[in-house]
Amino acid sequence: MDANDLAAKVAQSMLAAEGTGPAWGIVIEEVRAGYARLSMTLRDDMLNGHRIAHGGMIFALADTAFAYVCNGRNERAVAAQAGIVFLGQAAAGETLVAEAEQLAHEGRSGVTRVAVRTSDGRAVAEFTGYSRTIGGSLVD
Numbered sequence: 001m002d003a004n005d006l007a008a009k010v011a012q013s014m015l016a017a018e019g020t021g022p023a024w025g026i027v028i029e030e031v032r033a034g035y036a037r038l039s040m041t042l043r044d045d046m047l048n049g050h051r052i053a054h055g056g057m058i059f060a061l062a063d064t065a066f067a068y069v070c071n072g073r074n075e076r077a078v079a080a081q082a083g084i085v086f087l088g089q090a091a092a093g094e095t096l097v098a099e100a101e102q103l104a105h106e107g108r109s110g111v112t113r114v115a116v117r118t119s120d121g122r123a124v125a126e127f128t129g130y131s132r133t134i135g136g137s138l139v140d
Contacts, residue, residue, distance in 0.1 A: 003033035007072035034102040036068040052089040062114040062127035065100035070131035082129040095119040108133040
């Protein structure tokens with residue numbers, strides 16, 4: 001199995017094992033070594049009091065893409081730190097796309113950038129996650 005196949009297998013395994021991604025309707029569009037693209041269509045229960053996407057839902061989508069990238073080597077990794085800048089808004093019925101790319105990986109530490117946009121390309125948020133491997137693997 002090459003690195004791209006392994007990354008895809010890990011992401012599928014993680015999505016199947018978690019309750020959050022399926023509950024939110026997260027779809028894995030593409031995963032390869034160091035890269036993941038996920039989507040999620042916003043529902044009314046994902047909106048805040050302004051009737052736009054709740055920041056927590058945007059963060060959750062970005063964090064999920066980040067998780068699939070930093071675990072893609074089949075080395076268990078968790079977030080050490082993460083930050084997000086909200087740039088735009090989205091409404092119910094719109095699809096958010098999170099595109100994650102690992103910028104650096106050295107030893108047990110990694111840095112991943114995630115751009116969240118609407119399906120028509122409008123910027124919604126920029127997320128940066130810092131990961132730390134914790135030992136063990138996710139798939140055989």
